[in-house]
Amino acid sequence: MITIHKALQEARDKLENKTATPLLDAQVILCHVLKVDKLYLIMHKERILTKEEVYEYNEMIKKRLCGVPVQYIIGKQEFMGLDFHVEEGVLIPRPDTEILVEKVLNSIDKDDKYNIVDIGTGSGAITISLAKYMEGSHVYSIDISKKALDIAAKNAESHGVLSRITFLNGSLFKPLNDIGVEGQIDILVSNPPYIPTADIENLQIEVSKFEPKLALDGGEDGLDFYREIINTAPKYVRSGGLIALEVGHDQARRVIELMKEKKGYVDIEITKDLSGIERVVSAGIKF
Numbered sequence: 001m002i003t004i005h006k007a008l009q010e011a012r013d014k015l016e017n018k019t020a021t022p023l024l025d026a027q028v029i030l031c032h033v034l035k036v037d038k039l040y041l042i043m044h045k046e047r048i049l050t051k052e053e054v055y056e057y058n059e060m061i062k063k064r065l066c067g068v069p070v071q072y073i074i075g076k077q078e079f080m081g082l083d084f085h086v087e088e089g090v091l092i093p094r095p096d097t098e099i100l101v102e103k104v105l106n107s108i109d110k111d112d113k114y115n116i117v118d119i120g121t122g123s124g125a126i127t128i129s130l131a132k133y134m135e136g137s138h139v140y141s142i143d144i145s146k147k148a149l150d151i152a153a154k155n156a157e158s159h160g161v162l163s164r165i166t167f168l169n170g171s172l173f174k175p176l177n178d179i180g181v182e183g184q185i186d187i188l189v190s191n192p193p194y195i196p197t198a199d200i201e202n203l204q205i206e207v208s209k210f211e212p213k214l215a216l217d218g219g220e221d222g223l224d225f226y227r228e229i230i231n232t233a234p235k236y237v238r239s240g241g242l243i244a245l246e247v248g249h250d251q252a253r254r255v256i257e258l259m260k261e262k263k264g265y266v267d268i269e270i271t272k273d274l275s276g277i278e279r280v281v282s283a284g285i286k287f
């Protein structure tokens, strides 16, 4: 007979020294199996688990022991107050990226309608939060991964914003050429892959072994996608429009240099994340 208390204790002991947050991981997994919240676990410590619950829980703890991120195990991650389905093949949304969404929401007039482009949509975290909080706007969401777009579409549907989004499969701006939006985009956002190739293997195992390289690898210096985006954006974004990019912890200054070299970028700003890291570079486009 295994109680909630015992199940948590055993898993915590197994995960000790293997993950950064052993008890929390066990709690999150058990909440998922029992379909309850954390408070329930605390209030019902002596509840006895069924055989099926124990089996499902242990299988998930085994995956966690192999390094699989909790979010892939339970199939979800919260972002901007919304739950996103995630699975292997899409990057797990990071809290830092909320800064990018906030930057956009703080720069717009809530009652206006905007055409937005999101390059590298992944699970749809940025696209869907913008679609949700900017009623009347339309988002063109591009990803080179078909699987990511399928997951993003599923997330858009569960958040009731599918009709405000056009999903486009392809690399960077390429799919936009077929729909004739040159010069008509008001806001361009992107959290592109930005990890220098050689650094990927040094990231924590949850990231390096289980998250898609396609969403992480920014080329030799990590800046490949910024070069492309900054060079090409003025063709699609109208004069007076906005561009907001998430950047790696030491990349903001170099991304700004790229904007200055290209010209047409004004009012360049850096926004820091909650850890004080320069996380978002935004600018107006003017020509």
Ligand code: GLN
Binding pocket: 094, 191, 192, 193, 194, 195, 207, 215, 216, 217
């Ligand atoms: N923020 C992610 C990480 O540090 C990287 C995401 C990206 O390359 N855009 O793991």
